[in-house]
Amino acid sequence: MVQKFDIRRKMFLLWEFTLKLVDILEQLSNANGVTGREGEVRDLIKSFLKPYVDEIREDKLGNLIALKKGKNSSPTVMLAAHMDEIGLMVKNIKKKGFLQFAKIGGIDDRVILAQKVTVHTDKGSLPGVIGSKPVHIQKEEEKKKVIDADKLFIDIGARDKEEAEKMGVQVGDVVSFDTKFAQIGNGIVLGKAFDNRVGCTVMIETLRRLNKVDCNIFAVGTIQEEVGLRGATTTAFQVAPDIGIALDSTVAGDMPGVGEGEAPAKMGDGPVLTVADAGLIAHPKVLRWLIDSAKKNKIPYQLETGIRGSTDAARIALSKEGVPSGVISVAARYIHSPAGIMNLEDIEKTIQLTVAAIENVQKYF
Numbered sequence: 062m063v064q065k066f067d068i069r070r071k072m073f074l075l076w077e078f079t080l081k082l083v084d085i086l087e088q089l090s091n092a093n094g095v096t097g098r099e100g101e102v103r104d105l106i107k108s109f110l111k112p113y114v115d116e117i118r119e120d121k122l123g124n125l126i127a128l129k130k131g132k133n134s135s136p137t138v139m140l141a142a143h144m145d146e147i148g149l150m151v152k153n154i155k156k157k158g159f160l161q162f163a164k165i166g167g168i169d170d171r172v173i174l175a176q177k178v179t180v181h182t183d184k185g186s187l188p189g190v191i192g193s194k195p196v197h198i199q200k201e202e203e204k205k206k207v208i209d210a211d212k213l214f215i216d217i218g219a220r221d222k223e224e225a226e227k228m229g230v231q232v233g234d235v236v237s238f239d240t241k242f243a244q245i246g247n248g249i250v251l252g253k254a255f256d257n258r259v260g261c262t263v264m265i266e267t268l269r270r271l272n273k274v275d276c277n278i279f280a281v282g283t284i285q286e287e288v289g290l291r292g293a294t295t296t297a298f299q300v301a302p303d304i305g306i307a308l309d310s311t312v313a314g315d316m317p318g319v320g321e322g323e324a325p326a327k328m329g330d331g332p333v334l335t336v337a338d339a340g341l342i343a344h345p346k347v348l349r350w351l352i353d354s355a356k357k358n359k360i361p362y363q364l365e366t367g368i369r370g371s372t373d374a375a376r377i378a379l380s381k382e383g384v385p386s387g388v389i390s391v392a393a394r395y396i397h398s399p400a401g402i403m404n405l406e407d408i409e410k411t412i413q414l415t416v417a418a419i420e421n422v423q424k425y426f
């Protein structure tokens with residue numbers, strides 16, 4: 062028995078040693094967790110976090126709540142990374158077997174046309190494509206128009222409604238984009254659901270790197286962020302933290318067509334600290350703590366304000382009697398579309414900042 066344990070321990074150490082943040086990100090990005098169906102992502106995060114926390118559990122709604130105990134019981138820091146991703150949901154199966162769908166989360170109608178997708182049914186996953194009328198038969202006015210998502214459909218190759226149902230499709234099945242993770246360029250990655258598998262990666266890596274800590278850390282994978290920060294609302298209530306930090310992704314504005322100041326964050330310039338967004342004004346003490354931690358450790362950072370939308374931190378901040386909260390993000394291009402781009406160095410620096418801040422927290426709170 063002892064020998065068996067040794068082998069297992071050695072295998073774990075080997076796995077542990079060779080596991081890099083890019084591997085974690087790749088697995089999380091390729092996993093599917095459209096809002097409301099976060100199970101696959103939750104299981105993955107759980108397996109990554111388990112060796113590094115003292116307690117881990119799933120709550121009634123499906124949030125994942127892990128605790129790493131500190132030497133002192135205060136302060137309690139809540140790190141929140143939402144597990145869900147934007148996607149689609151089957152709304153109706155047409156007589157001819159085509160699937161009409163609703164959008165889940167903020168998706169631009171223009172980016173979903175002609176995309177490859179996966180329909181997740183009780184009987185398994187079905188590949189499909191969002192159909193579009195070929196250019197050969199489009200009228201001139203049609204070519205100029207954006208087609209409403211309501212008028213689009215998913216083609217899963219079913220002959221008719223009956224066959225689609227036999228294949229397992231039901232109203233309410235979720236649909237994710239079919240984009241495989243890839244490393245491109247120099248230290249750049251491409252994939253789906255970077256919003257917010259990058260936040261999940263930062264949270265996991267932070268817990269892996271922290272040794273003994275003074276404060277209690279709750280690492281929380283939240284559900285249903287994209288439709289109204291729902292998991293953060295109920296988990297903040299359960300955890301009752303002293304400080305809340307959302308780990309998320311934000312809009313990188315360094316691309317053609319985005320004016321100066323429209324989206325100030327750039328890829329490659331380090332972690333992004335939210336000053337204010339549509340739902341949160343970062344607590345001044347939290348912002349000071351994060352900025353000081355970056356400066357002290359010579360970690361580049363960017364400040365962001367004026368972006369529409371918000372993060373889990375907005376709900377944590379308003380939990381119970383109120384929780385000083387902030388957001389640390391990674392700038393990603395083309396978020397809320399079928400494929401995004403990020404810089405691995407930004408992710409590394411974001412992890413470094415999160416670790417440094419936690420190690421430094423008792424000086425501030």
Ligand SMILES: [Zn+2]
Pocket residue numbers: 143256257286309310
């Ligand atoms: Zn997000």
